[in-house]
Structures are given as C-alpha cells and as structure tokens.
Amino acid sequence: xxxxxxxxxxxxxxxxxxxxxxxxxxxxxxxxxxxxxxxxxxxxxxxxxxxxxxxxxxxxxxxxxxxxxxxxxxxxxxxxxxxxxxxxxxxxxxxxxxxxxxxxxxxxxxxxxxxxxxxxxxxxxxxxxxxxxxxxxxxxxxxxxxxxxxxxxxxxxxxxxxxxxxxxxxxxxxxxxxxxxxxxxxxxxxxxxxxxxxxxxxxxxxxxxxxxxxxxxxxxxxxxxxxxxx
Ligand SMILES: [Zn+2]
Numbered sequence: 001x002x003x004x005x006x007x008x009x010x011x012x013x014x015x016x017x018x019x020x021x022x023x024x025x026x027x028x029x030x031x032x033x034x035x036x037x038x039x040x041x042x043x044x045x046x047x048x049x050x051x052x053x054x055x056x057x058x059x060x061x062x063x064x065x066x067x068x069x070x071x072x073x074x075x076x077x078x079x080x081x082x083x084x085x086x087x088x089x090x091x092x093x094x095x096x097x098x099x100x101x102x103x104x105x106x107x108x109x110x111x112x113x114x115x116x117x118x119x120x121x122x123x124x125x126x127x128x129x130x131x132x133x134x135x136x137x138x139x140x141x142x143x144x145x146x147x148x149x150x151x152x153x154x155x156x157x158x159x160x161x162x163x164x165x166x167x168x169x170x171x172x173x174x175x176x177x178x179x180x181x182x183x184x185x186x187x188x189x190x191x192x193x194x195x196x197x198x199x200x201x202x203x204x205x206x207x208x209x210x211x212x213x214x215x216x217x218x219x220x221x222x223x224x225x226x227x228x229x230x
Contacts, residue, residue: 049094063173146211
C-alpha cells in the first residue's frame, strides 16, 4: 500500500509514537473530511487517494485552493490554534492515518523532524493557493478543466477518473452547466470521453496542449514536496 511521505520520512521512534496515537481510516469518494470554519479535531496523513481543499466564500459556493495526496496532511493548520479553515473533501476513495489534533500538537513539540516537515507542507499548500489564485484569475475554464483533469489522472496514475461534473464545478468555482459545455467540446474534439461520471483521457497530448501552464507548475511543486519529504 502506498504510504504517506511525511510518515515515511520520520525517524522510526518518532513515527512509532505517532502511529501508536492514531488509526487508519478509509476516505470515501467525495466524503466531507473537514467542514469549513469547524474546529480541526484530527490530522489526516493521506496514504492513498487525493483530498481537495476548498475555500467557501458563501453558502453553496466553493473553489479549490489546493490538493493533498500522499505527500502531505489534512488539518495541519490545527498547529495554528484557533485558525479558521476551509473545508476538505476526499476526491477519490483512499486511506489515511488519523491522529487526534491534540496528539499531533504534542508530537510536534517532541519531534523536530515532524515540525520541519509540517512547516514545509504548509509552505507547499501556500504555493498551491498562490498558483490557484493566478489560475482562477487568468486562465479560461477550459484550460483549468484540462489542467485539473491531468492532475487527477496523475494522482491516480490512470487515464480514467471517476469525477462528476458537479464536483468538478465545485473545484473550478463555476456552474455545472459550464463544466458540461467544456467537457462536451473536448469530447467532440476527441480529447476525452465521458460516460456515467467517468472521464477517460483519450488524447493526453491534446489535453496537455489545451491545459494552462499551471499544470507544469503544480507538477513541479508536487515533485519538490515529495523529494523534500524523502
Ligand atoms: Zn492555470
């Protein structure tokens, strides 16, 4: 089973202490893992799958600010006690190691490596939020759709992803009908095939050329985050 890069990078004694104080949990697809504004009660070390982090400026509206995979943790912001947070929702089914927020804060005090890796991960999330701000402001919905689809395919290491138009609309911060129009146009053009909530990458080269340059930037940031945790 793929493991969490931060857990893997910890010295064995520090890792054992953290493992002793947590438990493995299954992440259901689209499961709400953290509600916006609610206190962070647990920290999830993602072992497989991918978790979308959302900013929710108003009721029923959301936009993705970052993605956490096996390189990172969900809820790390709890180290900043009292900090407000957005929501986190599992994009695909996966697993994570769940540690109570108080136990995580204790572990941070006694594990310099965990503190360092958590700090690096928070920096990685900040970079993602900055890149997303650029992407949302400057790139078209089609470019963003293609960029995000490629990221999902990479996260699953598959050319077929189970991704509904509703969830994609939440990620991109647009109406579902807009996602539908973009997907239909890409399908007519032979780039993708959609069927019952599944999207198949038919022509990766075509989708890569239609995606914005953020795809390369996100890929580079993720590679660097995984290398730093190694
Ligand atoms: Zn972009």
